[in-house]
Amino acid sequence: xxxxxxxxxxxxxxxxxxxxxxxxxxxxxxxxxxxxxxxxxxxxxxxxxxxxxxxxxxxxxxxxxxxxxxxxxxxxxxxxxxxxxxxxxxxxxxxxxxxxxxxxxxxxxxxxxxxxxxxxxxxxxxxxxxxxxxxxxxxxxxxxxxxxxxxxxxxxxxxxxxxxxxxxxxxxxxxxxxxxxxxxxxxxxxxxxxxxxxxxxxxxxxxxxxxxxxxxxxxxxxxxxxxxxxxxxxxxxxxxxxxxxxxxxxxxxxxxxxxx
Amino acid sequence: xxxxxxxxxxxxxxxxxxxxxxxxxxxxxxxxxxxxxxxxxxxxxxxxxxxxxxxxxxxxxxxxxxxxxxxxxxxxxxxxxxxxxxxxxxxxxxxxxxxxxxxxxxxxxxxxxxxxxxxxxxxxxxxxxxxxxxxxxxxxxxxxxxxxxxxxxxxxxxxxxxxxxxxxxxxxxxxxxxxxxxxxxxxxxxxxxxxxxxxxxxxxxxxxxxxxxxxxxxxxxxxxxxxxxxxxxxxxxxxxxxxxxxxxxxxxxxxxxxxxxxxxxxxxxxxxxxxxxxxxxxxxxxxxxxxxx
Numbered sequence: 001x002x003x004x005x006x007x008x009x010x011x012x013x014x015x016x017x018x019x020x021x022x023x024x025x026x027x028x029x030x031x032x033x034x035x036x037x038x039x040x041x042x043x044x045x046x047x048x049x050x051x052x053x054x055x056x057x058x059x060x061x062x063x064x065x066x067x068x069x070x071x072x073x074x075x076x077x078x079x080x081x082x083x084x085x086x087x088x089x090x091x092x093x094x095x096x097x098x099x100x101x102x103x104x105x106x107x108x109x110x111x112x113x114x115x116x117x118x119x120x121x122x123x124x125x126x127x128x129x130x131x132x133x134x135x136x137x138x139x140x141x142x143x144x145x146x147x148x149x150x151x152x153x154x155x156x157x158x159x160x161x162x163x164x165x166x167x168x169x170x171x172x173x174x175x176x177x178x179x180x181x182x183x184x185x186x187x188x189x190x191x192x193x194x195x196x197x198x199x200x201x202x203x204x205x206x207x208x209x210x211x212x213x214x215x216x217x218x219x220x221x222x223x224x225x226x227x228x229x230x231x232x233x234x235x236x237x238x239x240x241x242x243x244x245x246x247x248x249x250x251x252x253x254x255x256x257x258x259x260x
Numbered sequence: 261x262x263x264x265x266x267x268x269x270x271x272x273x274x275x276x277x278x279x280x281x282x283x284x285x286x287x288x289x290x291x292x293x294x295x296x297x298x299x300x301x302x303x304x305x306x307x308x309x310x311x312x313x314x315x316x317x318x319x320x321x322x323x324x325x326x327x328x329x330x331x332x333x334x335x336x337x338x339x340x341x342x343x344x345x346x347x348x349x350x351x352x353x354x355x356x357x358x359x360x361x362x363x364x365x366x367x368x369x370x371x372x373x374x375x376x377x378x379x380x381x382x383x384x385x386x387x388x389x390x391x392x393x394x395x396x397x398x399x400x401x402x403x404x405x406x407x408x409x410x411x412x413x414x415x416x417x418x419x420x421x422x423x424x425x426x427x428x429x430x431x432x433x434x435x436x437x438x439x440x441x442x443x444x445x446x447x448x449x450x451x452x453x454x455x456x457x458x459x460x461x462x463x464x465x466x467x468x469x470x471x472x473x474x475x476x477x478x479x480x481x482x483x484x485x486x487x488x489x490x491x492x493x494x495x496x497x498x499x500x501x502x503x504x505x506x507x508x509x510x511x512x513x514x515x516x517x518x519x520x521x522x523x524x525x526x527x528x529x530x531x532x533x534x535x536x537x538x539x540x541x542x543x544x545x546x547x548x549x550x551x552x553x
Binding site: 002003006010101102103104105106107108109110111112113256258259260 | 273307310311312313314332333334335336338340342344345346347348350359360362363364399402
């Protein structure tokens with residue numbers, strides 16, 4: 001428990017910066033909606049005529065003239081990509097940062113099984129992800145209420161829930177990678193998030209690449225899929241399998257790793 | 261039961277040699293010095309003892325427990341002072357001490373306060389604002405506050421000023437007298453000679469000498485310094501010879517009667533015969549590979 005609290009304290013600056021940045025950007029988008037509502041019908045027609053570009057971002061199936069359509073396109077992108085970067089950063093540095101910052105020697109010469117260290121660090125990352133999503137969701141609900149729109153609770157919960165799962169998946173995968181690294185892997189984490197995002201864009205462009213939706217966690221965070229009721233169980237299951245592999249890899253590798 | 265016992269402990273990093281066939285015995289309550297220059301394998305050995313790295317071969321026992329299987333139980337009873345001390349930025353000294361005690365599931369407040377007073381360590385300072393000596397003192401308190409049975413220290417005095425070094429060794433002496441085993445790795449030989457009862461010398465990953473510091477220093481060889489003119493070429497058993505206009509200095513391990521005869525034939529204005537210090541033994545081991553020890 002003490003390690004868990006220590007990890008939360010160490011990660012609090014990054015947590016608040018990312019949370020504030022995401023909440024601010026998303027709420028700014030929500031507050032822009034009333035002013036843009038009238039223009040969104042025309043914008044929707046414009047986006048609809050942009051072929052592959054429209055499909056890549058799922059805008060061919062969303063009405064950006066409605067609050068939830070607008071929210072899924074704008075805020076969904078911010079939360080999806082921003083949350084993925086945060087989760088990857090937190091996951092990939094969870095274990096590797098101790099060796100990078102030379103604190104591993106201090107930590108690992110205390111009588112703690114390495115498995116408990118991995119558990120404490122993973123738990124801290126997951127709690128931060130949950131906390132960030134909760135705060136962002138609450139502020140999003142509040143901002144939708146403030147602009148006088150009816151709050152679409154179910155759709156918002158589904159979309160935010162999917163984004164939270166995406167972050168959990170990426171954080172767990174990155175924690176697995178982290179156990180193999182000796183220096184910080186911020187570049188690897190950010191790169192993984194960006195690659196996963198691109199894989200989903202490719203999957204949206206052509207049916208031949210549709211299988212990529214099972215590899216990229218962005219495949220089950222698509223607002224258009226969530227709102228139109230596309231079955232996402234298979235994609236989520238594939239994602240959670242990857243998360244479990246990441247966690248198992250972290251325990252296996254860190255348990256027998258030489259700390260230099 | 262020994263505090264530390266290793267059997268052919270070996271570590272390879274890929275194809276690179278770390279240490280080979282280290283057979284180390286440190287008795288309980290001993291004050292043991294582990295000597296070797298940088299890269300000899302001191303830290304590798306210590307890291308294996310603490311479970312930070314896994315041996316490629318051999319095995320070891322710490323306080324009667326298996327080094328690999330009982331790692332957590334061993335660490336409960338061991339205090340470790342690393343050569344390089346790093347803490348998490350933003351923490352205060354008091355936070356680090358409480359974290360260390362908490363990770364051991366102990367409340368070490370009283371012992372920590374006593375140690376901080378003796379080492380003049382301000383627990384309110386941020387660790388990232390501390391000097392090297394300040395960080396070292398924080399690590400010393402972390403290593404000592406839970407009153408371990410075995411203290412393993414890697415280059416403990418680097419960064420400490422002479423006054424603090426004296427206080428630090430006074431604390432270690434008290435702990436040792438109370439029964440704590442001390443394993444001190446250093447390349448400051450005077451430190452080992454002054455404080456330790458036993459020592460081992462490591463060279464290129466292998467132990468080349470071990471025993472009591474007294475016995476190692478008492479090698480039979482004497483350091484001879486002569487002012488005047490002496491025919492040292494007539495002597496057998498001379499090494500490390502340095503000659504200057506006014507005289508000569510050498511290590512002599514030959515027949516004492518032969519030395520006296522040569523000195524009597526020469527013109528000696530001044531003569532000093534002394535025991536070589538540990539540094540000379542160490543340098544001898546390093547030059548000659550330590551044969552005969």
